[in-house]
Amino acid sequence: MIYGHGDDLYKFQDKIIANFSSNVWYKGPDPQVLDAIQRSIPFVKNYPEPNGDSLCKKLASIYSLNANNFIITNGAAEAFYMIAQAFRQTTATIFTPTFSEYEDAANVNDIQCSFIPFEDLKNDLKIRTKIAFICNPNNPTGQQFESGFLLDLMKTNTDTLFIVDEAYADFTVSRQSILPYIYSIPNFLIVHSFTKTFGIPGLRIGFIAGQPEQVEAIARFKIPWAVNAIALHTMEFVADNYKQLKPSMAPLLTECLWFREEINKIGGFEAMQSSTTYFLTKMANGSASALKEYLINYNGCLIRDASNFRGLNHQYFRLATLDREKNILLLNGLRAWKAYTGS
């Protein structure tokens, strides 16, 4: 791996009261999901389904598609590595700053990467690579593209296969998934991760969706039994109760607006625009790595030092909105750091 990862909570577990570094659902798993995990324990005695076919059928029902539109993956990460394997020794466009695993997966598979800043992305942009990764909404910026914009971009670039990462699509007011266009626009794949929405990233399960022929070509690189029995059975329960279990993001998005405004009032910190519940903050003075260390030790807050995202520098960190009490804890930490450094 080239870059450090986002959620490094496991390194500081004992010290952390509030984890702003991870973008997963802040309330954690619903008790019903934890019960489903518990009920799944006996399934560890046998091998899981090699490819998670039962869950594919349930996804087909949720998204009004067919089971052969889906590949179940070991989190979204496995999806990017499988896709990159299928396109090894070709070329890819990556819009920066973004999730570092696209570049890592490309490098491991000898894919030559072209980097374009997100601000240069127009819907008539001419792309000259075999594949292109688009994170929508984008991580770490929270920027969201409307479906129409993306579909126009795809129509302009029919020789490019777009890998649209919708891991955070649920963390927005207006979900802009292009999954419904899977049969009308032939040159995209969707990657989605269930576990962020349901607060269970430790389970590791996600999916690729696309037209059957595309899905079949990628599935060639699938490692059998890659998703464990507990994850599969739990996600089958979640799929069966999808609408009821899916959290409502509206209150958290409102809290996010307040949180950003309060950060901007401190001075020296610019909480940037976002369509989601996480956002970048730019600091006028000092470095995000120093701030991160200070906050861990000062008040048990963990932030995401975003300086290692390609296209960002030491001034950037990423925050996920949590509940009011924790957000205040961080605000106090930022104020204290400002006083401490005299910045």
Place this chain on the structure above:
Amino acid sequence: MIYGHGDDLYKFQDKIIANFSSNVWYKGPDPQVLDAIQRSIPFVKNYPEPNGDSLCKKLASIYSLNANNFIITNGAAEAFYMIAQAFRQTTATIFTPTFSEYEDAANVNDIQCSFIPFEDLKNDLKIRTKIAFICNPNNPTGQQFESGFLLDLMKTNTDTLFIVDEAYADFTVSRQSILPYIYSIPNFLIVHSFTKTFGIPGLRIGFIAGQPEQVEAIARFKIPWAVNAIALHTMEFVADNYKQLKPSMAPLLTECLWFREEINKIGGFEAMQSSTTYFLTKMANGSASALKEYLINYNGCLIRDASNFRGLNHQYFRLATLDREKNILLLNGLRAWKAYTGS
């Protein structure tokens, strides 16, 4: 995937009383292991360690090596695919019949395979491929090679990297692991799967062991967070209590001897030699697939139709030894099938 898989229990779940098709520990997980899984549930709220470094340290302690000798993998399957990726577009030797994932992983990575029957394997055999897969003891035959034999083979073929699959090493009287020779013989990697020994294949966790430089070259192809939080934390508990939790195989190996003798008494079935608790059986008349279907429907026994192993044909099936009561159930099924078919 080219071939069907062994444990297809999930297809027949409702009908099966006794599963002879899977080689995992027949008694299922120890209650302490199930408790450890239960205690691991809260960890799903966060991302697992990307590479399982904490478990690597515990493996180092169990095997008297260093943490950097190990890569934690999503079952043994991920290990073979990672290794094949690292050697893509080269050449491999596979001794047949054997576990089909070596060939699958090689094919996906454009590795040209040479197939040699196991009976032609001598310790002075000259191998001309970049890598060679050896399953010891072998699946499906149960044949075991002594460490000295394998080390001689490696010394004869210093240009070949040997991938020694020790998934079933615990299922023998005299464990012939070559892991202790990792620093004296430079051209091998070990792949091991914990979950067979502890009866928890649904958890998906295993490892690659080798010299640090070799391990580092393979780790380049590792998908981050590929092992989920429950599997990692449970296996840390198992590693901490390794000697106490490891099942004693001796009684099951004794039962296996009796089981094979009883099969051979029926007539028309030849239960073949094995150093482990599973073995191949060759039938004089009819096909393994027909027998499999008959046993599922007649008395709820699931066997492994072994006809799709390269080098075997429709006459072969594989059996894992279970407890006496279940073994008798299968013996009755084989007798009934013999009477039913008039063979």
